[in-house]
């Protein structure tokens with residue numbers, strides 16, 4: 001039993017005790033909420049890098065495992081232009097070929113355009129179902145497993161694997177990176193590690209490339225710049241493109257082929273130069289580059 005003096009003490013401080021009790025209950029709720037938020041954030045973070053369903057990026061890609069697969073190897077890359085929404089069209093048009101293997105690289109900005117936000121912008125999971133697309137890679141895939149001696153290095157294996165790289169669209173930022181030799185993400189690392197001499201990789205035996213007529217063993221990177229008209233008109237764009245098309249152009253013993261942009265009304269509302277070449281022409285350029293592509297029996301004409 002509590003003595004009358006204790007009861008008196010409690011009664012006198014009833015407001016203080018109530019106040020402490022309210023604070024304590026509040027803290028419990030606040031912590032529970034915080035824990036829930038952290039859990040959700042963790043789940044979201046994981047979804048971004050590891051649990052998203054898409055074709056296995058196979059961090060252990062070994063180009064040598066695919067040398068004799070009897071297929072052309074197309075490394076298709078997209079960087080952060082709105083024209084990335086044409087990637088599904090390009091892939092679908094190439095799905096009819098039985099002897100074509102495609103690996104798709106997306107810069108972080110490019111991936112933002114393919115999140116299922118519109119019919120013409122499906123998710124990567126949907127895109128992954130297109131025939132001939134064997135893997136989709138994001139920057140994080142380069143570092144999926146902590147590297148140790150003996151492991152393959154993704155951007156080098158992708159370079160070795162590719163018979164041709166096509167960057168469509170090529171953003172102003174990625175154009176600048178190519179011109180300056182910068183390589184801080186997967187797309188630019190592959191391009192920076194390209195065999196510009198033709199002496200390292202050579203061409204795969206039995207694989208006939210249109211570029212081989214110009215130069216026996218140098219593989220080509222086709223780029224399709226796409227940007228706002230003001231970006232296109234900026235003098236630095238011409239400097240960067242001159243490097244790619246003249247100094248390093250495939251026609252003058254280099255390795256770049258520039259698919260020049262066109263004039264039209266752009267998605268941002270401006271009208272003028274800088275729009276990506278029509279996607280069908282990009283497909284046609286790929287088909288020209290791989291002269292022995294074979295259509296699957298019964299493939300629909302596009």
Ligand SMILES: Cc1cc2nc3c(=O)[nH]c(=O)nc-3n(C[C@H](O)[C@H](O)[C@H](O)COP(=O)(O)O)c2cc1C
Nearest residue numbers: 079080081082107109110171172173174226227228
């Ligand atoms: C909605 C939106 C559309 C964009 N469109 C283009 C574009 O068409 N061309 C371009 O060069 N940059 C465009 N940008 C800016 C690039 O996404 C930005 O420069 C980015 O850093 C490019 O990074 P990346 O080259 O690594 O993909 C756009 C940005 C946004 C938010």
